Amino acid sequence: MLQGWIIIGASFAYIGVLFAIAYYADSRAEAGRSVIANPWIYSLSLAVYATAWTFYGSVGRAASDGVGFLPIYIGPTLMILLWWFVVRKMIRIAKLNRITSLADFTASRYGRSALIGGLVTVIAVIGILPYISLQLKAVSTSFQILLQYPEIVMPKKGGTEILQDTAFYIALLMAFFAIAFGTRHLDVAERHEGMVAAIAFESIVKLVAFLAVGIFVTFVMYDGFGDIFTRAAQREELSRLTAPLGTAAGGYATWVWLTVLSMLAIVFLPRQFQVAVIENVDEEHLKRAVWLFPLYMLAINLFVLPIAFGGLLAFPAGQVDADTYVLTLPMARQAEGLALLVFIGGLSAATGMVIVETIALSTMVCNDLVMPVLLRLKALRLAERGDLARLLLDIRRAAIVAILLGGYLYYLIAGEAYALVSIGLISFAAVAQFAPVVIGGIYWKGGTRAGALAGLTSGFALWIYTLLLPAFAKSGWFGLDPSFLERGPWEIALLRPTQLFGLTGLDQITHAMIWSLLANLGLYIGVSVVGRQSASEHAQATLFVDVFTQTGERGSRWRGTTSASALQTLLGRFLGPQRALNLFTAYALERGLKSADQLEGDGELVHFAELQLAGAIGAASARAMVATVAEEEPLGIEEVMTILDEASQVIAYSHQLEEKQQELEQASSELRAANARLQELDRMKDDFISTVTHELRTPLTSIRAFSEILHDHEDIDPAERHRFLGLIIKESERLTRLINQVLDLAKLDSGLAEWHNQALDLGNLVADAVSSTSQLFKARGVAVETHVEPNLPVVLGDHDRLTQVMLNLLSNAVKFCAEETGRVEVRVRGDGPSVRVEVRDNGCGIDREHQGLIFEKFRQVGDTLTEKPSGTGLGLPICRQIIGYLGGRLWVESEPGQGSVFAFTLPAAVAAMPAMRVATGN
Amino acid sequence: MKTKGARAARLACLFLLGVLLFNYPLLALFNVRASLFGVPVLYLYLFAAWALVIFLVARLMERGD
Numbered sequence: 013m014l015q016g017w018i019i020i021g022a023s024f025a026y027i028g029v030l031f032a033i034a035y036y037a038d039s040r041a042e043a044g045r046s047v048i049a050n051p052w053i054y055s056l057s058l059a060v061y062a063t064a065w066t067f068y069g070s071v072g073r074a075a076s077d078g079v080g081f082l083p084i085y086i087g088p089t090l091m092i093l094l095w096w097f098v099v100r101k102m103i104r105i106a107k108l109n110r111i112t113s114l115a116d117f118t119a120s121r122y123g124r125s126a127l128i129g130g131l132v133t134v135i136a137v138i139g140i141l142p143y144i145s146l147q148l149k150a151v152s153t154s155f156q157i158l159l160q161y162p163e164i165v166m167p168k169k170g171g172t173e174i175l176q177d178t179a180f181y182i183a184l185l186m187a188f189f190a191i192a193f194g195t196r197h198l199d200v201a202e203r204h205e206g207m208v209a210a211i212a213f214e215s216i217v218k219l220v221a222f223l224a225v226g227i228f229v230t231f232v233m234y235d236g237f238g239d240i241f242t243r244a245a246q247r248e249e250l251s252r253l254t255a256p257l258g259t260a261a262g263g264y265a266t267w268v269w270l271t272v273l274s275m276l277a278i279v280f281l282p283r284q285f286q287v288a289v290i291e292n293v294d295e296e297h298l299k300r301a302v303w304l305f306p307l308y309m310l311a312i313n314l315f316v317l318p319i320a321f322g323g324l325l326a327f328p329a330g331q332v333d334a335d336t337y338v339l340t341l342p343m344a345r346q347a348e349g350l351a352l353l354v355f356i357g358g359l360s361a362a363t364g365m366v367i368v369e370t371i372a373l374s375t376m377v378c379n380d381l382v383m384p385v386l387l388r389l390k391a392l393r394l395a396e397r398g399d400l401a402r403l404l405l406d407i408r409r410a411a412i413v414a415i416l417l418g419g420y421l422y423y424l425i426a427g428e429a430y431a432l433v434s435i436g437l438i439s440f441a442a443v444a445q446f447a448p449v450v451i452g453g454i455y456w457k458g459g460t461r462a463g464a465l466a467g468l469t470s471g472f473a474l475w476i477y478t479l480l481l482p483a484f485a486k487s488g489w490f491g492l493d494p495s496f497l498e499r500g501p502w503e504i505a506l507l508r509p510t511q512l513f514g515l516t517g518l519d520q521i522t523h524a525m526i527w528s529l530l531a532n533l534g535l536y537i538g539v540s541v542v543g544r545q546s547a548s549e550h551a552q553a554t555l556f557v558d559v560f561t562q563t564g565e566r567g568s569r570w571r572g573t574t575s576a577s578a579l580q581t582l583l584g585r586f587l588g589p590q591r592a593l594n595l596f597t598a599y600a601l602e603r604g605l606k607s608a609d610q611l612e613g614d615g616e617l618v619h620f621a622e623l624q625l626a627g628a629i630g631a632a633s634a635r636a637m638v639a640t641v642a643e644e645e646p647l648g649i650e651e652v653m654t655i656l657d658e659a660s661q662v663i664a665y666s667h668q669l670e671e672k673q674q675e676l677e678q679a680s681s682e683l684r685a686a687n688a689r690l691q692e693l694d695r696m697k698d699d700f701i702s703t704v705t706h707e708l709r710t711p712l713t714s715i716r717a718f719s720e721i722l723h724d725h726e727d728i729d730p731a732e733r734h735r736f737l738g739l740i741i742k743e744s745e746r747l748t749r750l751i752n753q754v755l756d757l758a759k760l761d762s763g764l765a766e767w768h769n770q771a772l773d774l775g776n777l778v779a780d781a782v783s784s785t786s787q788l789f790k791a792r793g794v795a796v797e798t799h800v801e802p803n804l805p806v807v808l809g810d811h812d813r814l815t816q817v818m819l820n821l822l823s824n825a826v827k828f829c830a831e832e833t834g835r836v837e838v839r840v841r842g843d844g845p846s847v848r849v850e851v852r853d854n855g856c857g858i859d860r861e862h863q864g865l866i867f868e869k870f871r872q873v874g875d876t877l878t879e880k881p882s883g884t885g886l887g888l889p890i891c892r893q894i895i896g897y898l899g900g901r902l903w904v905e906s907e908p909g910q911g912s913v914f915a916f917t918l919p920a921a922v923a924a925m926p927a928m929r930v931a932t933g934n
Numbered sequence: 935m936k937t938k939g940a941r942a943a944r945l946a947c948l949f950l951l952g953v954l955l956f957n958y959p960l961l962a963l964f965n966v967r968a969s970l971f972g973v974p975v976l977y978l979y980l981f982a983a984w985a986l987v988i989f990l991v992a993r994l995m996e997r998g999d
Contacts (some may be wrong), residue, residue, distance in 0.1 A: 077978060078976075079977065079980060082980060083956075086956050086984065087953075088958070089952065089984065089987060090952045090953060093945050093948050093949040093951055093952065093991065094943075094945070094946075096942060096945050097942065097945075237971075237972065237973050238971050238972025238973060239972065240970070241969060241971040241972050241973050241974055241977075243973075245967075245969065251967055253975055254967055254969070254974035254976060254977070255965045255966050255967045255974070256965075257961060257962070257965040257976075264957070264958040264961065267958075267959065267961070268958075271956065299996075300995065302945075302991055302995050303991040303992035303995055303996075304992075305990050306984075306987070306988045306991070307988050307992075310981070310984055310985060310988060314981070317977055502994045528969060565983070614947075618948070752975075874964075
């Protein structure tokens, strides 16, 4: 009943769902509400690690090695504990430098070397081909087996025409999916939200499918875990699998090396780098992924052993390939729905891997292999062409098709000779070659470009010789016959690819890993130590290694200048003119400019443009492109050393220290000033108290003296007595006035004074004050004139207090005028938004240096020793307090001998209050 | 709230614990043809140790917040 059309229909329906999810996630991302910005999706997307290898191959491996499949999942569990150190650092570096792929990362680290980028790309592409062929093999095999239902028949090996080969069509279809998912538009950050969402969904599907078949085998076909293992233990050839690891320490070499290999693979597989580093939204997501991802792997491996033993028990030996047990067990029990679910789960695992892997690889091929070459080919004049975004996408699409066809080719050549897991491990060994240069690159500043080249080349060469060549030889391709493995090239036994230099007793992977990593690591370190870094290498090395200790913006390292519009045009060619304009406008706004036109092509802008471009075409190419419009002045090595070496950090720190010290000095001088001011205030308070007591004692002394005279001399004559009594009364009045004023001042100072503010007509108030002091003027023969401008605005104020101010000013004026010739003029007029009152006299005037003093408490101008003060010295300070409180200003203008003008202004109340003028009468 | 340094140190310790648990010689102790509840002890040990490591990491990472 599982006809071909049902299987194909279900597969396409499933792929349709994936597209819908991707489309939804992309549109959400464009609306700024990303669905993938949470740690669950991030952890699930990491599970792209579990491919068809995990889905079908683990059971196959378990059927021959028992727990031998487990290191592939325990390794990542261990490695992810170190992610907090390693991958977090990579994420930070990638974000700061707009890294788009593993090749870009490595190239950037070693002085933006196009050669390194290209080499990493070549290694990655060739190294991953076996892995992709594994997926094609798994899907085509499972499809062919399912098609034969209800019969369980293994597909024939070899001999099919390409055009009738299922795997060929699967390769083409997957290329189509990958193109549709990953190359719809060019992204500056090279992130694919839709793809990540779809991958996370696929991770759920494959887990559910695998758990379903596991539960079916364990609890439906058999009676739980114990039952399966007990039955297996009764058969000698199966009970061997329950303790497969050997007894000597040497027997664990394979186990240990597989663990190490998978530890490296989880970081350096291009697709893992893509989802873990490039697609990471927030470093904090690592926290949950650190345990959720291992938990996922535990769950998907829980039923591997039961299924393997179930298959071994259910099928006669050698009839059914163990790699297909996951599918064939449900088929044997006629569980059609489950078999279809398993097929979809396997498809899910394979497509997820292929999509992410080819997108990551195509980005590398485009940015680090093809573009650098095209840009260097002067004949193409690419640097001058208009819109390159289209070209970039086409290169990537072509790369995806080429990679999948390459995977298919590998499947044809070597696919039949190995089981799924063995094919995958060849790829693991290839990407492990990146470990020394990348991990060394982010922790060791001394690693050089030459060292990286030597390490990568030697490791890759040995990988080809010890793993790829034997795989081809076993299938007899390229004119290699299997005897080549036995006897070695030119009959030299020492050079046998699988027992190089006579190293025997190891499995093929362990053997290859030992030699390739030894050469790789040795040459990387050796050549680095012997050689010397160039200036730009050293700059990049510092940037990578010290990524966590650098603070803020990096200084503009581009020392040349260019025009902003040239940069914008350049960016526009790769990203589209509109995108470039948006980026530049945003950059300009960030810097407080109005538009992109105002930008200057300084080093910082060049750096910004380079970073944006790096996002699209990789660091090395971006450097080359920017160099076409921005001439950089050559950077001397000594100069870079001083700027970027640790010495410069020390300088920076000491500079910071200096700044801190200056800040401290400034703060302490401020403190000193504040302290001095406090001491001054304290002294003033003491002065004030002593002045007050002094001022109080003067009238008290005279009162007491006169009282004693009156008391002791009863015979004093009445006229004299009357005069003395009059003096006593006068002095007591003065004492009262003084005490009142001190109290008044204290109240004003402390803000406790009561204010009865109302709308006032200052003209009326002034006229009232003048008339109430007219007696004083008459007594001294001083003329007084009042001029009040009509229609003045009202002011807000306390009537009694303002009258007090006027009386004080008027009595002062009288006091300092000469008798008979004195003349006082009072003027009230508008002054802008305020009302201004002036009291002008023609008295002796005040020295400029004394003009500030007269407003201080108890300060009276004139020689206090010879002239008896005629006031308390508190009048003007009180007046200033009152006017200040009402929002106005009181000041004096005077020249000695020219008389003085005491003036104050008060702000006019709101214009709409003329009706309240009535209230001014009292 | 743990300091960053403390978390890093504990992660490193868990890594070392993992290396110890999944390696010779501890592994060899369980590499015997014996079973518990019908399940071979090696299988039981590997999955239990694995779950233990995951549990400890989850506790470390989720409690720090």
